[in-house]
Amino acid sequence: MELQTFKGGIHPPHGKSFTAMKPIEKSNEPKIVTIPLQQHIGAPCQPLVQVGDKVKVGQKIGDTEAFVSAPVHSSVSGEVKEIAQKLTPTGQAVCIVIESDGKNDVDESVQPKPDVEKLSKEEILKVIREAGITGMGGASFPTHVKLSPPPDKEIDTVILNGAECEPYLTADHRLMLENPERVVYGLKVIMKALNVKAGYIGIEANKPDAIQVMEKAIKGEEGMSVIPLKVKYPQGAEKQLIYACTKREVPSGKLPMEVKVVVSNIGSAAAIGEAFKTGMPLIERIASITGSGIKEPKNLKIKVGTSFKDIVEQCGGYNGKIGKLIMGGPMMGLAQFTDEIPCIKGTSGILVLSEEDARLPKPQNCMRCGKCVEICPIGLMPLYISAYGSNNMLDKAEEVNALDCIECGSCSFVCPSKRPLLETIRVAKSEINTRKRKQQQK
Amino acid sequence: MENKLIVSSSPHIRSSESIDKIMRDVVIALSPALVASIYYFGFGAIKVLLFAVLGAVLTEAGIQKIMKKPITISDWSAVVTGILLAFNIPASAPWWIPFIGAIFAIAIVKQIFGGLGHNFMNPALAARALLVASWPVQMTNWISPGPDAVSTATPLAILGGEADPTAVLPSLMDVLIGNTGGSLGETSAILLILGGIYLVYKKVISPRIPLIYIGTVAFLTLLIGGFDVPVMTYHIFSGGLILGAIYMATDYSSSPVTPKGQIIFALGCGIITTVIRFYGGYPEGVSYSILFMNIASPIIDKYTSPRVFGEVK
Numbered sequence: 235m236e237l238q239t240f241k242g243g244i245h246p247p248h249g250k251s252f253t254a255m256k257p258i259e260k261s262n263e264p265k266i267v268t269i270p271l272q273q274h275i276g277a278p279c280q281p282l283v284q285v286g287d288k289v290k291v292g293q294k295i296g297d298t299e300a301f302v303s304a305p306v307h308s309s310v311s312g313e314v315k316e317i318a319q320k321l322t323p324t325g326q327a328v329c330i331v332i333e334s335d336g337k338n339d340v341d342e343s344v345q346p347k348p349d350v351e352k353l354s355k356e357e358i359l360k361v362i363r364e365a366g367i368t369g370m371g372g373a374s375f376p377t378h379v380k381l382s383p384p385p386d387k388e389i390d391t392v393i394l395n396g397a398e399c400e401p402y403l404t405a406d407h408r409l410m411l412e413n414p415e416r417v418v419y420g421l422k423v424i425m426k427a428l429n430v431k432a433g434y435i436g437i438e439a440n441k442p443d444a445i446q447v448m449e450k451a452i453k454g455e456e457g458m459s460v461i462p463l464k465v466k467y468p469q470g471a472e473k474q475l476i477y478a479c480t481k482r483e484v485p486s487g488k489l490p491m492e493v494k495v496v497v498s499n500i501g502s503a504a505a506i507g508e509a510f511k512t513g514m515p516l517i518e519r520i521a522s523i524t525g526s527g528i529k530e531p532k533n534l535k536i537k538v539g540t541s542f543k544d545i546v547e548q549c550g551g552y553n554g555k556i557g558k559l560i561m562g563g564p565m566m567g568l569a570q571f572t573d574e575i576p577c578i579k580g581t582s583g584i585l586v587l588s589e590e591d592a593r594l595p596k597p598q599n600c601m602r603c604g605k606c607v608e609i610c611p612i613g614l615m616p617l618y619i620s621a622y623g624s625n626n627m628l629d630k631a632e633e634v635n636a637l638d639c640i641e642c643g644s645c646s647f648v649c650p651s652k653r654p655l656l657e658t659i660r661v662a663k664s665e666i667n668t669r670k671r672k673q674q675q676k
Numbered sequence: 677m678e679n680k681l682i683v684s685s686s687p688h689i690r691s692s693e694s695i696d697k698i699m700r701d702v703v704i705a706l707s708p709a710l711v712a713s714i715y716y717f718g719f720g721a722i723k724v725l726l727f728a729v730l731g732a733v734l735t736e737a738g739i740q741k742i743m744k745k746p747i748t749i750s751d752w753s754a755v756v757t758g759i760l761l762a763f764n765i766p767a768s769a770p771w772w773i774p775f776i777g778a779i780f781a782i783a784i785v786k787q788i789f790g791g792l793g794h795n796f797m798n799p800a801l802a803a804r805a806l807l808v809a810s811w812p813v814q815m816t817n818w819i820s821p822g823p824d825a826v827s828t829a830t831p832l833a834i835l836g837g838e839a840d841p842t843a844v845l846p847s848l849m850d851v852l853i854g855n856t857g858g859s860l861g862e863t864s865a866i867l868l869i870l871g872g873i874y875l876v877y878k879k880v881i882s883p884r885i886p887l888i889y890i891g892t893v894a895f896l897t898l899l900i901g902g903f904d905v906p907v908m909t910y911h912i913f914s915g916g917l918i919l920g921a922i923y924m925a926t927d928y929s930s931s932p933v934t935p936k937g938q939i940i941f942a943l944g945c946g947i948i949t950t951v952i953r954f955y956g957g958y959p960e961g962v963s964y965s966i967l968f969m970n971i972a973s974p975i976i977d978k979y980t981s982p983r984v985f986g987e988v989k
Contacts (some may be wrong), residue, residue: 241985246689246691295749308820339945384882477985481798483985483986484986485986485987486984486986486987555687556681557682558681558682558688559681560688564688564689565687565688565689567686567688568686568688569681569682569684569686569688570681571680571681571682571683585688587688591689593682593692594682594684595690595694598751599790599791599792599794600931601793601927601928602929602933603698603928603933604932604933604934604938605693607934607935607982608882610982611985612985612986613982613983613987614982614983614984615934615977615981615982617933634981638938638984640987645815646687646690647689647690647691648691648693649690649691650691650693650694650695650697650698651694651695651793652690654685656685656686656687657684657685660685665950676946
C-alpha cells in the first residue's frame with residue numbers, strides 16, 4: 235500500500251502511547267459550566283438567556299444574526315448564575331455560567347432529524363448551523379459557512395482529516411475506533427450538502443486499527459474511500475492533506491475551494507452525525523488529557539464549559555511540578571497560564587508538560603545550516619523571514635513570502651540553534667497584515 | 677496551581693539536535709584522518725594540531741570575554757576550525773604558523789562579523805589563504821611521511837609540472853591511504869571519505885555539495901586531460917579536494933541554504949578548482965575556489981529560493 239504525503243515535514247516524537255490504547259470515558263458531571271459566547275472564528279453570539287433562567291441540555295443559549303458565527307448551547311440542565319467576561323483558552327469572552335441541577339433534562343428542541351437523503355441542501359445547512367457545529371481541530375471555523383461556498387465555486391471532493399499528526403493527541407483516533415458510524419454519517423451529510431461524489435478519509439499509517447475500522451465502516455457507501463497517509467508532521471495541515479489525497483495544490487493565499495475541495499475534521503463530522511441522528515447539538519467533545527505532567531492520562535468526552543481544573547482532577551491531578559499547560563498538542567497548541575478556564579468546542583486536548591519537558595533551551599546564533607529550508611512544508615526560507623521580521627524589514631519579509639507560512643512550527647522544532655523561528659515569523663505576519671489593513675483604509 | 681506556568685508561542689517541543697552535537701559529530705568525523713596524520717607525520721602533526729586548536733579556542737574565549745558576550749567555546753565550533761586549519765598546514769611548519777592562522781580565522785573572519793553563523797567565508801580557509809600569501813615557503817615545505825621526513829613534492833605539483841622534474845608520482849594506493857606529501861589533512865582520502873559518510877549518515881551535511889563538487893572536478897579533469905583516467909584519479913584523491921568538498925565547502929554559514937543554491941555552489945567550486953589546477957599558477961585550487969564561491973553565496977541564495985507551495989506563476 236503506497237502512502238500518500240507531501241514534500242518536507244518533520245518527525246517529532248509521537249507521545250501518543252500515553253492515551254492511544256485508552257477507550258473514551260465520560261468526564262465527571264460538572265457542577266458548574268462556563269460557556270463562552272465566542273468559541274469560533276467570526277462574530278460573537280448574544281446571550282438568549284438571563285441570570286436566573288432555567289436551562290436544559292441542548293438548549294440554545296447564545297446566537298447572532300451574523301453569517302460567520304455559530305450558536306452555543308447549554309451542556310447541562312440548571313440555572314444561569316452569571317453572564318460576564320471571563321478568561322477562556324483563547325483569551326477573553328463573555329461567558330454564560332450555569333449551575334447544574336444534576337438532572338440533565340434534555341431540551342424539547344433536541345429531536346432526531348429526518349433521513350439526510352430527504353433533505354435539501356438548505357435544510358441540511360440549517361441543521362448544521364443550529365447545532366452550533368464548528369471545526370474541532372483548533373481553529374474552530376463555523377462548519378455551515380465552510381459548506382456554503384459561493385455559487386461560482388464548484389466543489390467535487392470532501393476530505394475528512396483523520397491524520398491527527400499533532401503529537402500526543404489521540405482524540406480523533408479513539409473516535410474513529412469507537413464511533414465510526416457517526417463519522418461516516420457526518421461525511422455522508424457533508425457530501426450531500428455539497429452535492430459531491432468523492433469523500434476521502436485521510437488517516438496516518440500509525441493508526442492501522444483506525445484505517446481498518448473506517449474501511450469497514452464505509453463499505454456500501456458510495457464514493458467514500460480511506461487514504462492511508464505517511465506518518466509525518468504536518469500531514470494534517472489542510473493544504474498538505476489536500477495535496478496528499480488529491481495531488482492538487484491550493485494556490486498561495488487562497489482557500490481549498492479554489493481546488494474544488496472542502497476539508498473537515500473527524501470530530502466535526504461525528505458532531506454532524508450526532509446532530510442528525512439524535513438531534514443533540516455540539517455540547518460535548520472528545521479530548522486527550524495527556525503528557526508527562528498528568529498522573530492518569532485519559533481520553534475523555536467532556537461537556538463544553540467544564541473547567542480544565544475539574545478535568546485534570548479526574549485524571550489523577552498533576553504529576554509533580556508542572557511547567558506548561560497547553561490546549562491542543564505540542565506543535566500548535568496554546569499555552570495557558572491558569573487551569574481555571576473552560577473547555578470549548580476546539581479543545582482537542584489538554585497537554586500538561588512537566589517542568590523539565592517544558593523548559594525550552596536558550597536560542598543561539600543561526601548557523602545557516604538550512605535545515606528549516608529543507609523541511610518547510612510550504613517551501614519557505616524560515617531563517618530569512620525570521621531575520622527580516624526581527625529587524626523590522628517588513629517589505630523584505632513579505633518578499634520572501636512570510637504570509638504563506640501555515641504556522642506549523644516545524645522550523646522551530648528542527649532548528650539546532652533553538653531559535654524561535656515561528657514566533658518571530660508570526661510577529662512579522664501580523665505586522666504585515668496590520669500594515670496592509672492600514673493602507674487599505676487610506 | 678501552586679507554581680507559575682510557562683507561557684510561550686508554539687511549538688512547545690524541540691528536536692534534540694543542537695550546535696554542540698553537530699560540531700562534535702564533525703570532530704568525530706575528522707578524527708580518523710587526524711589520527712592518520714599523526715601516524716604519518718609524527719610530532720610535527722601533533723604540534724600543528726595543538727597550536728591550531730589552542731589558538732582557535734583561546735582567541736574565541738578571549739574575544740568573547742572582551743566583548744562581554746557569553747563564551748561559547750563549549751559548542752566545539754572553534755575546535756572544528758582549529759582542526760580544519762591544521763589540516764591545511766604542512767607538518768614541517770613552525771608552531772607560530774598554525775597559531776597565527778587560528779587567531780586570524782577566529783578573530784577576523786569569525787568574531788568580527790558576529791561570531792558563529794555570521795562568517796561569510798570559511799574561517800580555516802581564509803586563514804590558510806593568509807598564511808600562504810604571507811609565509812609561502814613555510815606553507816609549501818612538504819615533507820614525506822615517516823621518520824625521515826625529507827622534503828618532497830605533492831602529487832599535484834608533480835602532475836602540474838611545478839615540481840622538480842625528477843620527482844616521481846607516488847602510487848595511487850599511497851595517495852588513497854595518505855602515504856604521500858602534503859598538508860596534514862590533504863593526504864588520506866579514504867579516511868576523509870569515511871568521516872564524510874558518517875556526517876551524511878548523521879544528517880549533519882547533505883551529500884549534495886561534496887558529490888557535485890567532486891563529480892564536477894572529475895568530469896572536467898577527464899575532459900581537459902584527454903580522458904586520461906589515472907590523471908583524473910590523482911586529481912580527485914590527492915590534494916585538498918576531498919577535504920575541501922566534504923568539510924570546507926559544506927560549512928553552514930558560508931554556503932547557500934537552498935538546495936538549488938547548494939548545487940550551483942558546488943558546480944562553481946568544481947569549475948574554479950579545475951581551472952586553477954590546469955590553467956592557474958597554483959598546483960592546488962580548492963581553497964580559492966571555495967572562498968570565491970563563499971562570497972557568491974548570499975546572491976546565490978537570493979536567486980534560488982525554493983518554489984513556494986501553491987505559487988501562482
